[in-house]
Amino acid sequence: MEKIYTIKDIAELAGVSKGTVDRVLHKRGKVSEDALKKVNEVLDKIDYQPNLMARSLKKKQIYSICVLIPDSANDPYWQPCIDGINEAKKEFKSFNVKVEIFLFDPTSTSSFVETNKTVLNSSPDAVLLVPLFHKEAIDAIETYNSKGIISSIFNNQLKSNTIKSFVGQDLFQSGRIAARLLDLLIKKGTIAIVHIDEDYENAIHMQEKEKGFRDYFENLESGKFEIKTFKVKHPQFKTTLKEYLESNPAIEGLFVTTSKAYQVAKIIAKKPEKKIALVGYDLLENNLEYLNNKTIDFLIHQNPKRQAYLGTTSLIEHFIFEKEISPEKLLPIDIVNTENAKDYFL
Amino acid sequence: MEKIYTIKDIAELAGVSKGTVDRVLHKRGKVSEDALKKVNEVLDKIDYQPNLMARSLKKKQIYSICVLIPDSANDPYWQPCIDGINEAKKEFKSFNVKVEIFLFDPTSTSSFVETNKTVLNSSPDAVLLVPLFHKEAIDAIETYNSKGIISSIFNNQLKSNTIKSFVGQDLFQSGRIAARLLDLLIKKGTIAIVHIDEDYENAIHMQEKEKGFRDYFENLESGKFEIKTFKVKHPQFKTTLKEYLESNPAIEGLFVTTSKAYQVAKIIAKKPEKKIALVGYDLLENNLEYLNNKTIDFLIHQNPKRQAYLGTTSLIEHFIFEKEISPEKLLPIDIVNTENAKDYFL
DNA sequence: ATTTTTATTGTGTTCGAGCACATTTTAACA
């Protein structure tokens, strides 16, 4: 256990006052070359670690972090995010940080824009957001950046060099995993990728998952599988899918790229004459129900709670511990079946 | 954002001095009923959260935590634990905690006992240990307890009411997961549970995994599977397993209950005439090699790094944040295949 | 040489909790 040095120690070792040491440490100038040298010599010899307790006790500044996430009233997928953020808040409650959650309607672009405006008005030190709307998110982040506000994103990837950090999963790989699981479930046959409820062109996550999924089978070269894509939006969903399945009786497996696998499960559960393998995303209650009755074979866990937690803590720790924010944090892609589902609710 | 109260605030609100408030908060006595009432009334109205920065700045006591883990020179499974502990150390380096790692030889009971003696001599505030040897671990924990030293365990479960906390996995469930995966991999046939390299009677983890595994198939009632058990210890391992497989040609799947699946893989990889499904534990390099060439189908990740990390941080946070130590923390049981293996190395 | 200006260095206070010690109040006893 090596000695812990304080500013006072350094001052004594260098033969100057603690004020001078402080000026050197913070590069505030007003230090003679002679004194600078003396202090730096000591600093080179020892490993000075400022006492963060003392620092944050003294510093009056309260850092403000705003988190923008979709309202879970519209999509239960987002519910765990709140828990993750609150967990981070609780963990750092004694520190000088204020974390505020702002909800927007995931079905409304203008709601997203408006919420960003509100956030901007409160002029926070950092913003963590889910960039659900590509163009609008880029704009918002640009604005934050121009005001010196740090922005991080999670859940959805976005290419922008003003973003400090992304927390999420490798969606291409995620698609490959789904492919591997379906490869295992059915040894051959036709598989349909089902994109529901979101606009394919605007949903990069769907595209990435599809790419990864197809990539797996292309490299397999077995020729045992045929992959199709099926896109559908909500209102007409039920009948459309039913028709699609009836006109494609060769389909042995389905890969649902969103958290809406339960909607598909509802339909294929009614056709017990033939078990269709089904892989989807996210541990929503509805999904778990069909996982447990084995209509859904596997769910891939995107761990929104942990994403939100890590996104928040990395910002908090940046401010209070001066930790660097890692530009990309990819979470493991958890494979969930009947047996380990409950483990993921910590 | 509700106001943050300090002891001084409370003193003013209650019309007493901060010394009195301090006595009430810490139940140090020497407070008149009248003053006690006044302070408690204020305390009831507001939500006082002591400033942990100020507290740990003032408190000079350095808490000492010792961690006892098997030496990874003997078994690479333990290597990640060191990383997990160091991560915890790094995270809390500014706080008044000292974490020391002690290694023991996992093949030697006396090494375990000796290391515990060394730890005891350093009289730490808490001990986190891997109770590899059942009886000796109970004894050690008993001794720690009598000296007022908190003890937590991880990786291996142990029933003892003097233990503060266990971090690990539900091994019964873990066995069920392996069963589910093999059920999926082969639709019928004989499956052997392979216990290698450890003494079955002393290794509760093996027993629990076997119980869970058998439980799954018993409740299946399909009659499609036959489950056998095969125990073997190191030296003669290779030839014995080969003979066993030859004399049991009906075997379609193997479940290896330890991290030594690669040893089994080495053997069955040489019999390409028939693919035997193989499920094992832990992301050792050797295992990953066979996972990638698909000799091993699935690995169950026991996440030793996270176990060690959580075990350590829960003790640290107990001391510096006065957090309660949860008696049991069960980690998710991660299913790993070729596609998501690399995700688990953060 | 003396004053003024500027550069450099040192001192002292603050943050909030914890605790030792000083001071005041109350009770006990002669």
Place this chain on the structure above:
DNA sequence: TGTTAAAATGTGCTCGAACACAATAAAAAT
């Protein structure tokens, strides 16, 4: 009632870093 013991309460210093401000030294101007 006065004295002493005991109980209750208040005061003030400390932890380490940050920063304002005072103090000193050096340089420039008169």
